[in-house]
Amino acid sequence: MDAKVIWQGRMSFNGRADSGLDIPLGTDPSVGGDNDGARPMELFAIGLAGCTAMDVISILQKKRMGVTEFEVQAHVERADEHPKVFTHIVLEYVVYGHEIKEDAVVRAIELSATRYCPAHAMMEKVCPIEIKYHIYEEKDGGDRSLVVSGEFTP
Amino acid sequence: MDAKVIWQGRMSFNGRADSGLDIPLGTDPSVGGDNDGARPMELFAIGLAGCTAMDVISILQKKRMGVTEFEVQAHVERADEHPKVFTHIVLEYVVYGHEIKEDAVVRAIELSATRYCPAHAMMEKVCPIEIKYHIYEEKDGGDRSLVVSGEFTP
Numbered sequence: 001m002d003a004k005v006i007w008q009g010r011m012s013f014n015g016r017a018d019s020g021l022d023i024p025l026g027t028d029p030s031v032g033g034d035n036d037g038a039r040p041m042e043l044f045a046i047g048l049a050g051c052t053a054m055d056v057i058s059i060l061q062k063k064r065m066g067v068t069e070f071e072v073q074a075h076v077e078r079a080d081e082h083p084k085v086f087t088h089i090v091l092e093y094v095v096y097g098h099e100i101k102e103d104a105v106v107r108a109i110e111l112s113a114t115r116y117c118p119a120h121a122m123m124e125k126v127c128p129i130e131i132k133y134h135i136y137e138e139k140d141g142g143d144r145s146l147v148v149s150g151e152f153t154p
Numbered sequence: 155m156d157a158k159v160i161w162q163g164r165m166s167f168n169g170r171a172d173s174g175l176d177i178p179l180g181t182d183p184s185v186g187g188d189n190d191g192a193r194p195m196e197l198f199a200i201g202l203a204g205c206t207a208m209d210v211i212s213i214l215q216k217k218r219m220g221v222t223e224f225e226v227q228a229h230v231e232r233a234d235e236h237p238k239v240f241t242h243i244v245l246e247y248v249v250y251g252h253e254i255k256e257d258a259v260v261r262a263i264e265l266s267a268t269r270y271c272p273a274h275a276m277m278e279k280v281c282p283i284e285i286k287y288h289i290y291e292e293k294d295g296g297d298r299s300l301v302v303s304g305e306f307t308p
Contacts, residue, residue: 001195013208019193023197023200040200051194054167058186122239
């Protein structure tokens with residue numbers, strides 16, 4: 001896999017990898033930037049959430065779970081001193097749908113964390129990763145009710 | 155730092171972190187995707203290249219080097235088996251400008267790699283990272299000539 005970032009002046013860059021999508025990178029005015037793109041370290045958090053999210057939705061669909069909405073959040077703590085590495089990550093999976101089985105969700109997350117997701121395998125060498133999940137029942141009329149929440153460390 | 159990815163159907167997600175930039179994530183049709191966004195693992199490579207690129211351009215500008223163009227490439231090898239983690243990274247820095255000093259470029263890269271860049275500090279826990287650099291002299295009329303190339307491991 002190849003990626004590159006091309007300087008656009010000041011602290012702005014354009015990033016691109018094999019898939020061809022242009023990703024503007026920028027930084028904060030307090031460090032000379034123009035707030036005109038993603039911060040590089042944000043891409044690690046989005047990449048981690050996206051990588052495991054693709055595993056989990058793929059597994060839940062194979063198990064014919066009726067997922068209607070789904071998101072994964074990454075909550076990241078970083079060191080105060082340079083280099084400001086990640087020191088703690090909480091991955092929070094939120095699943096909406098009809099009669100979603102908790103054990104199917106837990107098993108899908110476990111499979112991603114321990115077998116399939118390269119981002120998880122790489123980041124757990126950097127810092128601890130905790131898992132939280134919430135399953136909501138989607139009701140007629142658009143209402144939703146929380147069925148169950150849980151947390152574990154894979 | 156918080157990030158999240160929201161499911162858009164099939165294998166497509168929209169990613170966003172604190173800076174607010176929307177980053178579409180997608181995957182290959184061979185694994186059920188629609189090729190409609192960046193692959194999650196590409197974000198790690200772009201994030202790494204972008205993080206160190208911001209350090210290096212910032213240092214070179216403080217040293218009043220006359221940089222006219224600048225890019226950083228990340229060449230990544232990955233494991234064949236799941237989870238397909240990064241196994242080797244080459245970071246290649248290409249600097250164009252007027253009378254750019256090699257020792258300034260090398261020192262800027264070293265400072266990023268060993269002190270400032272969280273992405274480098276995190277990824278070197280995952281796999282070896284090699285550095286290559288090329289410095290070009292920008293001539294009148296737009297011609298360029300390679301002045302020097304080098305490589306090292308920080």
